Amino acid sequence: MGYKGWTIKTFLLLHLLIFSVEPTTEEIDNNLVFKMVQSADGQTFACVNFKSQPSLRHPSLKNHTDLVMPPISFPNSTYGDKGPKLYISNVEMSKIECPSGAVPILTSYNASMSTRSFDKIIYNEDGNDKGYRQMAAVVTAPSTFYGLQSSISVWEPDLGTGRPPRYSGAIAILQNEGSRVAAGWSVDPHFYGDNHVHFEIAWVDNDKSCVNVRCAGFVQMSKKVTPGIIIKPVSIINGKQYIIRVKIIKFFGDWVLKVGEEIVGYWPSKLFSRMSDAANIISWMGVVGAAQGQPFPPMGSGQPPDEGETKSAYFADAKVIDESGNLVTPALSRINTIVTEPKCYEVGRPSTSDGGLQFYYGGTGCSSSQPIK
Numbered sequence: 001m002g003y004k005g006w007t008i009k010t011f012l013l014l015h016l017l018i019f020s021v022e023p024t025t026e027e028i029d030n031n032l033v034f035k036m037v038q039s040a041d042g043q044t045f046a047c048v049n050f051k052s053q054p055s056l057r058h059p060s061l062k063n064h065t066d067l068v069m070p071p072i073s074f075p076n077s078t079y080g081d082k083g084p085k086l087y088i089s090n091v092e093m094s095k096i097e098c099p100s101g102a103v104p105i106l107t108s109y110n111a112s113m114s115t116r117s118f119d120k121i122i123y124n125e126d127g128n129d130k131g132y133r134q135m136a137a138v139v140t141a142p143s144t145f146y147g148l149q150s151s152i153s154v155w156e157p158d159l160g161t162g163r164p165p166r167y168s169g170a171i172a173i174l175q176n177e178g179s180r181v182a183a184g185w186s187v188d189p190h191f192y193g194d195n196h197v198h199f200e201i202a203w204v205d206n207d208k209s210c211v212n213v214r215c216a217g218f219v220q221m222s223k224k225v226t227p228g229i230i231i232k233p234v235s236i237i238n239g240k241q242y243i244i245r246v247k248i249i250k251f252f253g254d255w256v257l258k259v260g261e262e263i264v265g266y267w268p269s270k271l272f273s274r275m276s277d278a279a280n281i282i283s284w285m286g287v288v289g290a291a292q293g294q295p296f297p298p299m300g301s302g303q304p305p306d307e308g309e310t311k312s313a314y315f316a317d318a319k320v321i322d323e324s325g326n327l328v329t330p331a332l333s334r335i336n337t338i339v340t341e342p343k344c345y346e347v348g349r350p351s352t353s354d355g356g357l358q359f360y361y362g363g364t365g366c367s368s369s370q371p372i373k
Contacts, residue, residue: 028048028105028107032049035099044106045108046107050102053105054213054216056216056219061271093224093231095224096229102223103221105226106212106213106229109228132290132296134344135288135339136286136337136338137284137285138318138350138357139284139285140320140335142281143280145174145279145321146278146321146323146325147247147321148282148320149318150246150247150317150356151246151315152184153314153315154244156196156234157299159189160297162290164190164291165190165289166188166291166294167191168287168297169188170184170185170315171186172184172315172318173282174248174279174282176274176279176280176281177274177280178206178274179205179206179272179275181203181248182203183248184199184200185231186200186287194230196230196231196232197232199225199226199228199230200228201218203218203267211227218265220265222264224262225264226264227264231244235301235313237311239310245317249321250278251266253269254267254268254269282330284359286300286313286361288365296341296345298362298364299345299362300361306346306360312362315357317358318358319356319357329353329356330352331352344363344366
């Protein structure tokens, strides 16, 4: 397939990513809660027995045997203590103290899980969606992938006022047709009840979907980092830049998620009809959502990519894991940039180095004189 043909096919595949499917949810059995804890940021978490977490109620995991899977080593990484540039620092997660044998599950959501789901960004077949979701993305050509890594700059854009859904974020996605996993950050006042930036994950398989940990599928392992938790500090224009380092890798048959040096958990391969073996497309993207008739909110830092260092949001150190299990930088000839609403957002010209692929992205959104039609 020539470049033009691949570009058209990729656009059609990515267009599916911004549509939605309603997520499944699982409630926490209060009899299985060891204790409730509150972070310094005011978030409430239930400490539940590792083997009793809601995610393990998924039908495919009834006889799941990987509960003590010990991810020990990963392919060599470019990650260093100081990141790709000296002024960049890792973010911190709120400290959560759960008893031994328990994992934290966020309970202090502002809204029903079904009213807004991160996975709406990464899948919807029928397009029957009342809101609009837009993206500015860099995407690989179809191939065989066993994981990804990326540093994602963390920002806290002011979304202004407007009807929900209304959010802004940045994510890395592994997919194979209707099967997808994603991790990144999001600001969503309606979902979380605040204007902070939160760590988020999602998975989708055809008509099944899940966001964070309160629904079936993702097996939480970390006692320190859990989906939905507030990330701080955040990057400041012309100030210090902060990042989260995300790695998703096929390990012992499952898709393991690592943030910084912490193994957060894993998506069992049994969840997926098309990604039990490998992914075939990887995407890094800024995303936003707004209700119909409302203007788009800012993406990333709220600045366009040509503002560059210390002003624009970016992805850096982006690599893929190939069939040999090596971390490699995607060739520029094998990636494409896609922006669904160019009048609002942009993707800067990607570049590569020994550290990996990097690019700036973002934008101010559209003013009230340019509402969604």
